[in-house]
Amino acid sequence: MSFVPPGSGWPEDPAGPGTPVAHTPEDVRELAASSGTLAEVTARESVCRACPRLVEWREEVARVKRRAFADETYWGRPVAGWGDEKPRVLIVGLAPAAHGGNRTGRIFTGDRSGDWLFASLYRTGFAAQPTSTHAGDGQRLLGARVVAAVRCAPPANKPSVEERAACFPWLARELRLVADPVRVVVCLGGYAWQAVWPALREAGYELPRGRPPFGHGAEAEIAYGGAPVHLLGCYHPSQQNTFTGRVTEAMLDAVFTRAGELSA
Numbered sequence: 107m108s109f110v111p112p113g114s115g116w117p118e119d120p121a122g123p124g125t126p127v128a129h130t131p132e133d134v135r136e137l138a139a140s141s142g143t144l145a146e147v148t149a150r151e152s153v154c155r156a157c158p159r160l161v162e163w164r165e166e167v168a169r170v171k172r173r174a175f176a177d178e179t180y181w182g183r184p185v186a187g188w189g190d191e192k193p194r195v196l197i198v199g200l201a202p203a204a205h206g207g208n209r210t211g212r213i214f215t216g217d218r219s220g221d222w223l224f225a226s227l228y229r230t231g232f233a234a235q236p237t238s239t240h241a242g243d244g245q246r247l248l249g250a251r252v253v254a255a256v257r258c259a260p261p262a263n264k265p266s267v268e269e270r271a272a273c274f275p276w277l278a279r280e281l282r283l284v285a286d287p288v289r290v291v292v293c294l295g296g297y298a299w300q301a302v303w304p305a306l307r308e309a310g311y312e313l314p315r316g317r318p319p320f321g322h323g324a325e326a327e328i329a330y331g332g333a334p335v336h337l338l339g340c341y342h343p344s345q346q347n348t349f350t351g352r353v354t355e356a357m358l359d360a361v362f363t364r365a366g367e368l369s370a
C-alpha cells in the first residue's frame with residue numbers, strides 16, 4: 107500500500123493527498139472493508155492499482171488517446187460509482203469504456219452506451235438532462251446511482267476472472283454503504299446480473315437460494331433489512347445491441363419505468 111502525493115491536478119478529484127492506494131487484491135479487501143463512508147470508498151477506489159494489466163491499459167489509453175479527443179486530458183484511473191448518495195434505484199454495469207468513463211472520469215459519460223442510458227434515464231425521470239458528456243456538464247441523477255462491477259476500463263471490454271475478483275470488494279462495500287434506501291437494482295447485461303448477486307450477499311442483502319436466469323425484463327425479489335428489493339435485468343445498451351435493434355429506446359424505457367414504479 108502507498109499514499110497519494112499532493113496535487114493530482116484533476117478538478118473535483120475525490121482522492122486527496124494521503125488517500126491510501128491499493129496495490130494488491132489484499133489491499134483492496136482491507137481498504138474496502140475499512141471504508142466507513144461513500145466518500146471514503148470513492149476516494150480509495152479512484153486511485154486503486156491492484157490489477158497490473160488494467161492499470162497499464164487504462165494509462166496507455168489515456169496517453170495515446172483517440173484522435174477525436176486528442177486535446178483532452180483523460181482521467182485514466184478507476185471510475186467510481188456516481189449519482190444520488192441515497193438512491194432508490196441502483197444501476198450496475200460491467201466496466202467503464204476506454205474512451206468514455208476512462209476519459210471523462212464519470213461512469214457511462216462520453217460514450218455511446220451512455221448516450222442511450224442517460225437519454226432513457228431522463229425520459230423516465232431519473233436524470234436531470236438527456237445527455238452526459240463530461241464531468242462538469244451539470245448532469246445529475248435523481249434518486250439513482252450508477253456503478254460498474256469492475257472499476258477500470260479493460261481491453262476489449264473483457265476483465266479477467268482475477269480482475270473481477272480483485273474489484274469485487276469495492277462493489278460490495280459501495281452496495282453496503284448505499285443499501286438503506288435502495289428498492290431496485292437494475293443490472294445492465296448478463297455479467298452485471300451475475301456479478302451483483304455475490305456482492306449483494308456480501309453487502310447484507312437476503313437472497314433466494316438460486317439465481318434466476320438473466321433476461322431483458324427479468325425480475326427477482328430480494329430483501330434488505332426485511333424490506334423488499336427488486337432486481338431487474340436489462341440488456342446492455344452497448345453499440346452492438348443498439349445497432350442491431352436487440353435493445354431499443356422503448357425497451358430501456360420499459361425497464362426504468364418499471365424501476366420507478368417499484369421504487370415509488
Ligand code: SF4
Nearest residue numbers: 154156157257258273
Ligand atoms: S479493476 Fe478494480 S481492483 Fe483492479 S485496479 Fe481497477 S479499481 Fe483496482
